[in-house]
Amino acid sequence: MFRKPIRAAAVALGLLTSAVSAEEPFIVVQSTTSTQNSGLLEYILPWFEADSGIDVRVVAVGTGQAIRNAINGDGDVLLVHSKPAEEKFVADGWGVERKDLMYNDFVLVGPKSDPAGIRGGADVLAALSKIAEVEAPFASRGDDSGTHKAELGYWSAAGLDPAEASGAWYRETGSGMGATLNVASGMDAYTLTDRATWLSFGNRGNLEVLVEGDPRLFNQYGVILVSPDKHAHVRAAAGQRFIDWLTGPDGQEAIASFRLDGQQVFFPNAD
Template structure:
């Protein structure tokens, strides 16, 4: 009996020793939908013995989770909101990790003529003038924030985006792409989510390349001075890995049908 008890205690002790550390990170739906999380998380676990639990939400909700101290770090893509997060004392700093771009998707026959537009603003103006269906995430995500800024730049304010053609899905990128596919509607997506999306139907990539469509992703650790319970040491450990050559090779090497989904450009501010 004594031997059994000793073995049981040893097994429990070994289990405790071997248990990986855990932290929580709020990330955008595009990070998940693109498949990049499936590439990075196992390597983080292998290299750091760290389990990163993801809360997959839009940028707006990720920031609110950080403000509440419900996560240890956030990975998002809306610089203005990120800077406000830091200025409010909710994050310690902002580190750029990678980028891709936003693209405009639409029906193959392109009834609004978006493919001929000279800028993103012109493309959205053409959609508004044609009053053809447009699916918006409508969820306060980074993609939604960018889309709204582009409508404003195009001079198409909220009152001009009539519900007869402008449809707010209130959902993540994958779900909104499904909505657009079902409606054969125009939509703005990050390139990675579009490339990974399997239910394209008649939708085609019609417009890209305007510098305003640049899409930067950044990592922000939650401030332990505001939330003493957060795992600042693990957030720092993860950040060191995310800016490493190891992470860069994995991010740059993640392709789909020969196309790169993200480009590594780590830089701490």
């Protein structure tokens, strides 16, 4: 005869628990894949969440897609790495303010056989010119990500249009960095990658770093609060608290302490 009261109490407790869970503060961060795939966010987010009580939910996609998602209102904070696109995002009113967060670099990787003879070089434009000259296989992300945007910029600066060779020696994967590295590994192709994803990549096969150190390979990351004027549902206070933490002493120290294979791969440089 006690079943109904017990069941009613259980239902009430379940509804209360659901209500409390629904009220737990959280933000959605539209982030580039390298911060997620490298393990950086998994490493630093628990510190912020413990300090703030705010849960951070990450959507990791290419920079171009992350920006489009933010424009559509599917996020509170944008964390990507294509400064011109980020500045346009803010100039068009979709973001409140862009802040430098950290940097690392890109590297040009390729097969140990190195058919283009670029090993040991420090000029990315000269290396790409040699790859095009011998028509060595090159795997491009082709996904409008920050890395893809940078790669296209290097081809253009070298006076080359790889689209003319699309489907021949120049292959566009339309995928993230990890998948593109897998393609490059499988076909012994050259590709451009951010160093953090390269260090965390486990299926290198015959691939190795062949070109690095060119100042043009500098890779800056920025962080932006999505404008609540454009999307009223943006959790502006919680999002700004996350940005302030990332760009403040605690967040910058957390970023600097992250290591892959004993190497620091993200260097904080918030103003």
